[in-house]
Amino acid sequence: GAGVSQSPSNKVTEKGKDVELRCDPISGHTALYWYRQSLGQGLEFLIYFQGNSAPDKSGLPSDRFSAERTGGSVSTLTIQRTQQEDSAVYLCASSYQGQGRYEQYFGPGTRLTVT
Amino acid sequence: AQSVTQLDSHVSVSEGTPVLLRCNYSSSYSPSLFWYVQHPNKGLQLLLKYTSAATLVKGINGFEAEFKKSETSFHLTKPSAHMSDAAEYFCVVSSSPSGGSYIPTFGRGTSLIVHP
Numbered sequence: 001g002a003g004v005s006q007s008p009s010n011k012v013t014e015k016g017k018d019v020e021l022r023c024d025p026i027s028g029h030t031a032l033y034w035y036r037q038s039l040g041q042g043l044e045f046l047i048y049f050q051g052n053s054a055p056d057k058s059g060l061p062s063d064r065f066s067a068e069r070t071g072g073s074v075s076t077l078t079i080q081r082t083q084q085e086d087s088a089v090y091l092c093a094s095s096y097q098g099q100g101r102y103e104q105y106f107g108p109g110t111r112l113t114v115t
Numbered sequence: 116a117q118s119v120t121q122l123d124s125h126v127s128v129s130e131g132t133p134v135l136l137r138c139n140y141s142s143s144y145s146p147s148l149f150w151y152v153q154h155p156n157k158g159l160q161l162l163l164k165y166t167s168a169a170t171l172v173k174g175i176n177g178f179e180a181e182f183k184k185s186e187t188s189f190h191l192t193k194p195s196a197h198m199s200d201a202a203e204y205f206c207v208v209s210s211s212p213s214g215g216s217y218i219p220t221f222g223r224g225t226s227l228i229v230h231p
Contacts, residue, residue: 033219042223043205056218091158102147102166102209104219106159 002026004107006092012113013082021077021110025094032075033104034067035091043091049075050097082114117142119208121222129230134178134193136225138206141187148189149207149219150180159205165189176200201229 005024013019025032034046045059049069060066064082069075079086089111093104122137140146150162163174170182176199180191189206203226209219 035221043221045218045221048218093159103149103161103164104159104207105161106151108158 004092004094004105006090006107006110008110009108010111010113012115015084015114016081018078018080019082019112021079021090021112023075023077023092023094023107025073025075025092026105027073029094029096029105030072031095031097032069033093033095034075034077035093036061036088037091037109038088046077046090079112082112084114087112087114117144117146117208117210117220119206119220119222121204121206121225123225124223125226125228127228127230128196130198131195134191134196134200134227136191136204136206136227138189138191138222139187140189140206140208142208142210144210146208146210148180148182149209150174150178150189150191151205151207153203153205153224155202162191162204196227196229198229198231201227203227 007022032049035043036046037043047054047060047067048056051072052069064080067077089109091109092107095104119140128134148165151159152162153159162178163172163180165172165182173179178193180189182189203224205224206222207219
């Protein structure tokens, strides 16, 4: 079956512009996660959705970052007024969350470059 | 509360020799534990998972891990390294109070280098 997909795969934007990153989770997965991975670094947790609700937004770095999920499916991560330090790979993952199936399935990521 | 510590940031082995990547965890609840692999410029792929069944877990590509509650460890091993095993490996703990949500905590990663 189809895995997690993310778009765009690469995004180059100018400092100060807004960007939208999209994630399509695996069908039937109720949980969705966003992470950020800077060059050579580990994963930084950003936000988690259970259904359309985000019980944990603790990882969002600033109020320039926001995310939403609609219909318990697609999610968008929006970064307003991008800064150079926002340059990173943004990873999305989904999981079933039940019946012992808690593992995450990751998308290929969106590489964001802010010039 | 939960946390995970990967004890080595880099591990270097020769092709054909055993691999050991170390991971310790802490958790207030019964944890689920995972290892993921990330090859250069690729996404993360699940290697194996422990979810309170057998303590010795076998994964893909010949990897396995043993859950040791007394030592709070979940080390990843492979009898014989292959060049294609060179990648970044992440240990992950995920636990939740009953009825709560599972939010995983990732280790900082171990870079496995395989020499010919």
